[in-house]
Amino acid sequence: MTDQRKIGDVILDLQGISLSFGGVRALTDISFNVRQHEIRAIIGPNGAGKSSMLNVINGVYHPQQGSIMFRGQTRRAMNPTSVAHQGIARTFQNIALFKGMTVLDNIMTGRNTKMRSGLLANALWWGKARNEEIAHRRKVEEVIDFLEIQHIRKTPVGRLPYGLQKRVELARALAAEPDMLLLDEPMAGMNVEEKQDMCRFVLDVNDQFGTTIVLIEHDMGVVMDISDRVVVLDYGKKIGDGTPDEVMKNPDVIDAYLGTSH
Numbered sequence: 001m002t003d004q005r006k007i008g009d010v011i012l013d014l015q016g017i018s019l020s021f022g023g024v025r026a027l028t029d030i031s032f033n034v035r036q037h038e039i040r041a042i043i044g045p046n047g048a049g050k051s052s053m054l055n056v057i058n059g060v061y062h063p064q065q066g067s068i069m070f071r072g073q074t075r076r077a078m079n080p081t082s083v084a085h086q087g088i089a090r091t092f093q094n095i096a097l098f099k100g101m102t103v104l105d106n107i108m109t110g111r112n113t114k115m116r117s118g119l120l121a122n123a124l125w126w127g128k129a130r131n132e133e134i135a136h137r138r139k140v141e142e143v144i145d146f147l148e149i150q151h152i153r154k155t156p157v158g159r160l161p162y163g164l165q166k167r168v169e170l171a172r173a174l175a176a177e178p179d180m181l182l183l184d185e186p187m188a189g190m191n192v193e194e195k196q197d198m199c200r201f202v203l204d205v206n207d208q209f210g211t212t213i214v215l216i217e218h219d220m221g222v223v224m225d226i227s228d229r230v231v232v233l234d235y236g237k238k239i240g241d242g243t244p245d246e247v248m249k250n251p252d253v254i255d256a257y258l259g260t261s262h
Helices: 048-056 078-083 103-114 119-124 127-147 164-177 192-208 218-225 246-248 253-260
Strands: 010-021 025-035 039-043 065-070 088-091 180-184 210-217 228-235 236-243
Touching: 010 048, 010 210, 025 065, 025 127, 025 180, 025 228, 025 236, 039 048, 039 192, 039 218, 048 180, 048 210, 078 088, 088 164, 103 127, 103 164, 127 164, 127 180, 164 180, 164 192, 192 210, 192 218, 218 246, 228 246, 228 253, 236 246, 236 253
Parallel strands: 039 210, 039 228, 088 180, 180 210
Antiparallel strands: 010 025, 010 065, 228 236
């Protein structure tokens, strides 16, 4: 778990979030917050509304009710592009990489929100565009070193095993230098060794970069080991919120997610 003394004020505050698709309620009156520099986990059974909540934070879905405050400002009609420019990056449950492109080129796409030169200048690679490209490449190389993927930097992503593809997706998100990182099941489908590596990288990102992390993860051992606070959803409703120890002892959570209390 991260050092509590480093955790700051509330950076993201969600109040009374409700989301429906037709007659189906995906989220009902959910409120919780995220503090700067913490690792905040969202857990719950399949269909609990975890990814829907991440999509609300990411600007993919717009809730019918409730408010979202990010850095003290109310967000309205946000979309993923504007959210990215605000400093929020994301990885996905199903890997969303360009399989025919190299690892390096995939990670470079994470710098899009930082690029200032025009399309023509970039195409001709002159003046400011050339200098900008060199600066972006330098930052990407730092991320590659940080995640220990130097040996695959020129390999097409489609040729990589699943665990390494997950690490490349994390690298692309980190290339955007986000203040907040949304991770949607970053360890799904991984073996024990790959999970251990990913846990280490998540903790290092949080500690060394000071990045706030919101994490969806099914592996309860992982959640309890690395999270500062956990919010628990079930059928689109919040049934628990607190430290990992508090959540583990919550009878509603035990019954709904962890198994029967006896």
